[in-house]
Amino acid sequence: MKVLYYGGQKSGKSNLAEKKALELSTCKPYYLATYDNSFNDKEMHKRIDKHKLQRKEQFNTIEESKDLLKVLNNQETFLVDCMSMWLFNNIQEDEEYLVKQLEHISKLDANIVFVLNDVNCGVIPFDNQSRKFVDMTGIVGQKLASFCDEVYEVKLGLANKLK
Amino acid sequence: MKVLYYGGQKSGKSNLAEKKALELSTCKPYYLATYDNSFNDKEMHKRIDKHKLQRKEQFNTIEESKDLLKVLNNQETFLVDCMSMWLFNNIQEDEEYLVKQLEHISKLDANIVFVLNDVNCGVIPFDNQSRKFVDMTGIVGQKLASFCDEVYEVKLGLANKLK
Amino acid sequence: MKVLYYGGQKSGKSNLAEKKALELSTCKPYYLATYDNSFNDKEMHKRIDKHKLQRKEQFNTIEESKDLLKVLNNQETFLVDCMSMWLFNNIQEDEEYLVKQLEHISKLDANIVFVLNDVNCGVIPFDNQSRKFVDMTGIVGQKLASFCDEVYEVKLGLANKLK
Numbered sequence: 001m002k003v004l005y006y007g008g009q010k011s012g013k014s015n016l017a018e019k020k021a022l023e024l025s026t027c028k029p030y031y032l033a034t035y036d037n038s039f040n041d042k043e044m045h046k047r048i049d050k051h052k053l054q055r056k057e058q059f060n061t062i063e064e065s066k067d068l069l070k071v072l073n074n075q076e077t078f079l080v081d082c083m084s085m086w087l088f089n090n091i092q093e094d095e096e097y098l099v100k101q102l103e104h105i106s107k108l109d110a111n112i113v114f115v116l117n118d119v120n121c122g123v124i125p126f127d128n129q130s131r132k133f134v135d136m137t138g139i140v141g142q143k144l145a146s147f148c149d150e151v152y153e154v155k156l157g158l159a160n161k162l163k
Numbered sequence: 164m165k166v167l168y169y170g171g172q173k174s175g176k177s178n179l180a181e182k183k184a185l186e187l188s189t190c191k192p193y194y195l196a197t198y199d200n201s202f203n204d205k206e207m208h209k210r211i212d213k214h215k216l217q218r219k220e221q222f223n224t225i226e227e228s229k230d231l232l233k234v235l236n237n238q239e240t241f242l243v244d245c246m247s248m249w250l251f252n253n254i255q256e257d258e259e260y261l262v263k264q265l266e267h268i269s270k271l272d273a274n275i276v277f278v279l280n281d282v283n284c285g286v287i288p289f290d291n292q293s294r295k296f297v298d299m300t301g302i303v304g305q306k307l308a309s310f311c312d313e314v315y316e317v318k319l320g321l322a323n324k325l326k
Numbered sequence: 327m328k329v330l331y332y333g334g335q336k337s338g339k340s341n342l343a344e345k346k347a348l349e350l351s352t353c354k355p356y357y358l359a360t361y362d363n364s365f366n367d368k369e370m371h372k373r374i375d376k377h378k379l380q381r382k383e384q385f386n387t388i389e390e391s392k393d394l395l396k397v398l399n400n401q402e403t404f405l406v407d408c409m410s411m412w413l414f415n416n417i418q419e420d421e422e423y424l425v426k427q428l429e430h431i432s433k434l435d436a437n438i439v440f441v442l443n444d445v446n447c448g449v450i451p452f453d454n455q456s457r458k459f460v461d462m463t464g465i466v467g468q469k470l471a472s473f474c475d476e477v478y479e480v481k482l483g484l485a486n487k488l489k
Contacts (some may be wrong), residue, residue, distance in 0.1 A: 002414045008284070008321060008446030010464020118318075120171030121334070122285020122448020123293050130449050138173020138319075145319035153318055155444075155479055156332060156471035162321045169482060171447070274385030281481075282400020285448020286456050308482035316481055325484045 004114045005145045007154030014081055016159050017115045022058060024111040025077030031059035032071060032078050034085040064088045074109040082115035087140055091133060099143055106147040116141050167277045170317030179246055179322050185221060187274040188240035194222035195241050198303040228252045237272040245278035250303055250310045254296060262306055271309040279304055293304045330440045330470045333480030340407055342485050343439045348384060350437040351403030357385035358404050360411040391415045400435040408441035413466055425469055432473040442467050
């Protein structure tokens with residue numbers, strides 16, 4: 001089963017996605033962290049540490065910032081938190097490559113819960129990089145939504161089922 | 164019948180709006196492109212060409228970037244893609260003029276499917292021009308929603324009926 | 327009873343919140359304006375005057391930009407417009423203090439209708455101040471949503487009940 005949680009910054013989507021992954025799994029699920037730790041962003045490190053504590057002992061944490069197919073596999077349950085970081089880390093790749101990765105992922109016989117940031121409802125940014133990130137978020141989001149069994153929009157900690 | 168599709172950047176709203184226009188029309192509907200071609204924006208031209216190909220032979224394409232009443236008329240089916248471009252091209256006009264245009268449009272005995280970008284859920288921009296665009300998007304959107312028979316919010320290619 | 331209206335810029339949320347406050351109150355409700363008048367922002371003053379006229383004689387207006395507990399009290403009906411301004415005026419405070427204020431407010435035996443701006447679905451801003459504002463909007467919004475009896479998302483003047 002594949003599930004997508006989509007929502008704005010600090011909407012509570014990761015929390016709900018964690019609960020879902022725990023519900024879906026029969027044994028300890030994997031938490032796939034896509035954040036690239038090689039940057040020295042202290043604020044981000046604090047956030048990550050806070051998240052890790054919150055997850056406690058309920059998940060096996062694995063890290064992969066670019067090639068998800070290296071670590072995802074059949075017969076397991078994964079929480080991918082988040083697809084926006086994966087996209088950010090792959091922003092130099094073209095649309096075709098990214099959509100192809102998602103198609104391969106869609107065929108895995110695994111439970112996968114995806115988290116994606118909604119960045120698409122603000123003023124269209126001027127700089128090309130941000131604009132590409134916004135556009136690709138839409139394209140990646142539509143692709144994920146097309147093959148996920150359930151899709152939730154999250155606002156204020158509350159989930160609204162879109163599919 | 165009048166229908167509004169509202170959604171963020173790359174949400175899939177134009178696709179759904181095209182399907183709706185084709186459903187509503189008994190003969191070949193009109194695609195009203197509001198983009199002002201006089202700017203030399205290559206990235207935008209690529210997008211437009213891609214859209215045109217996608218629409219193939221199903222629509223008659225007409226172009227009008229400012230005065231929609233010049234081209235809209237009774238007894239036909241129109242897809243206006245998009246109202247955000249129309250607003251952008253008319254941003255020097257005052258609120259009263261724009262709302263009046265919409266009121267005239269609301270009285271046409273035609274099928275009209277409107278597409279509008281949601282730009283209202285990000286941080287309020289600093290510059291006056293962007294701020295006015297955001298505010299006027301809200302005002303135009305509320306006006307359209309008030310007279311449309313159906314209103315859909317689109318996220319990730321999925322439509323959520325608001326009215 | 328406590329109710330939250332959450333929506334983007336010019337979504338029509340204040341209008342709907344006003345109607346709700348009037349419905350809930352048995353005598354003249356209070357309009358709690360959180361805007362800090364000490365700034366000399368002319369555009370904002372115009373907006374405020376327009377709002378005041380719209381509310382006419384239906385509300386008693388009180389002003390408090392920082393400490394809501396000074397003016398909120400039991401057995402009355404309040405419309406707090408808006409919590410985003412309150413947050414903005416308290417942005418120097420830490421998360422703990424703000425969440426504590428909200429917990430105190432949640433325990434009041436009063437009807438309170440809250441208005442909050444959705445600023446969370448755009449590109450994450452670069453500057454620290456805006457980023458904090460976005461994050462804290464999410465945290466404040468989740469807290470409000472957790473204790474409110476009803477929560478509405480507003481788009482295009484239309485309310486979608488989330489809780």
